[in-house]
Amino acid sequence: MAKNTDFRPTDRELTILGILWNNGPCTVRQVNEIMSRDEDTGYTTTLKLMQIMVEKGLLVRDDSQFKHVYKPGVTQEKAQKQLVGELLDKAFAGSAEKLVMRALSAKKVSSKELDRIKKLIETFEGE
Amino acid sequence: MAKNTDFRPTDRELTILGILWNNGPCTVRQVNEIMSRDEDTGYTTTLKLMQIMVEKGLLVRDDSQFKHVYKPGVTQEKAQKQLVGELLDKAFAGSAEKLVMRALSAKKVSSKELDRIKKLIETFEGE
DNA sequence: TCAAAATTACGAATTTTTTCGTTGACTTAT
DNA sequence: ATAAGTCAACGAAAAAATTCGTAATTTTGA
Numbered sequence: 001m002a003k004n005t006d007f008r009p010t011d012r013e014l015t016i017l018g019i020l021w022n023n024g025p026c027t028v029r030q031v032n033e034i035m036s037r038d039e040d041t042g043y044t045t046t047l048k049l050m051q052i053m054v055e056k057g058l059l060v061r062d063d064s065q066f067k068h069v070y071k072p073g074v075t076q077e078k079a080q081k082q083l084v085g086e087l088l089d090k091a092f093a094g095s096a097e098k099l100v101m102r103a104l105s106a107k108k109v110s111s112k113e114l115d116r117i118k119k120l121i122e123t124f125e126g127e
Numbered sequence: 128m129a130k131n132t133d134f135r136p137t138d139r140e141l142t143i144l145g146i147l148w149n150n151g152p153c154t155v156r157q158v159n160e161i162m163s164r165d166e167d168t169g170y171t172t173t174l175k176l177m178q179i180m181v182e183k184g185l186l187v188r189d190d191s192q193f194k195h196v197y198k199p200g201v202t203q204e205k206a207q208k209q210l211v212g213e214l215l216d217k218a219f220a221g222s223a224e225k226l227v228m229r230a231l232s233a234k235k236v237s238s239k240e241l242d243r244i245k246k247l248i249e250t251f252e253g254e
Numbered sequence: 255t256c257a258a259a260a261t262t263a264c265g266a267a268t269t270t271t272t273t274c275g276t277t278g279a280c281t282t283a284t
Numbered sequence: 285a286t287a288a289g290t291c292a293a294c295g296a297a298a299a300a301a302t303t304c305g306t307a308a309t310t311t312t313g314a
Contacts, residue, residue, distance in 0.1 A: 048263095096233065104227070107212075109224065172272065195292075
């Protein structure tokens with residue numbers, strides 16, 4: 001019964017999920033176009049990927065129209081939680097501190113955001 | 128020539144790398160035993176995985192002794208950087224803030240660590 | 255209505271990942 | 285020295301992920 005908590009998308013699958021989280025429900029063509037910016041991918045390849053993801057429950061399809069519309073089948077929150085947890089274990093030996101450090105150096109973060117993060121930390125400290 | 132910067136370990140491969148980062152150089156048996164705590168894996172399966180990882184440059188092997196000893200072929204730092212960057216893009220729409228938030232909720236972090244993270248943030252703010 | 259265009263369905267092929275059985279080489283203890 | 289145990293090499297197979305050609309379906313526009 002580890003089924004419910006298990007979420008192990010492949011690289012490609014996570015890319016597609018990310019596109020849907022960022023852009024809202026999309027057709028295959030839309031996803032394919034966005035994905036092809038980085039890496040050239042044939043239309044039918046993307047289609048097939050998304051069809052399989054539906055089978056796996058990673059996507060939900062609305063096929064009431066000719067152009068089927070796909071949306072995520074897992075919440076971004078759940079996915080984030082799982083993925084961060086795994087990364088934490090495997091690449092950071094469980095140290096959230098190290099992960100935060102890398103996250104902050106990986107990308108320029110505005111001082112407004114930094115402030116919000118500090119506030120967040122303070123709420124954690126208050127426990 | 129994206130080869131040099133490319134680091135895309137499979138799930139299994141990252142698990143093995145993590146074991147080596149945490150425990151230092153290991154024999155196949157040692158890795159296999161640690162890995163089998165979570166998921167039963169045959170000895171030769173682990174061996175084969177590690178041999179292939181050597182071919183890919185993910186591991187380095189010292190075969191001067193009968194029991195070959197393996198160590199990581201990529202630094203943990205490089206791997207962390209790459210993996211966090213990718214996760215940031217794909218699952219967090221590039222928002223380091225969100226990622227930090229999830230990291231902090233994913234795991235109990237000591238107040239000592241929280242303090243260090245705050246200090247870290249302050250150094251970022253001073254730029 | 256009919257042809258062209260866009261889309262989905264299907265299935266096969268390819269590639270990559272994962273698993274493991276078998277063999278032969280080396281080590282250890284007797 | 286030899287038997288028992290440990291290990292690496294190898295290859296094959298199974299499983300999973302990825303790619304794409306082709307056919308069928310639906311829509312659109314002339």
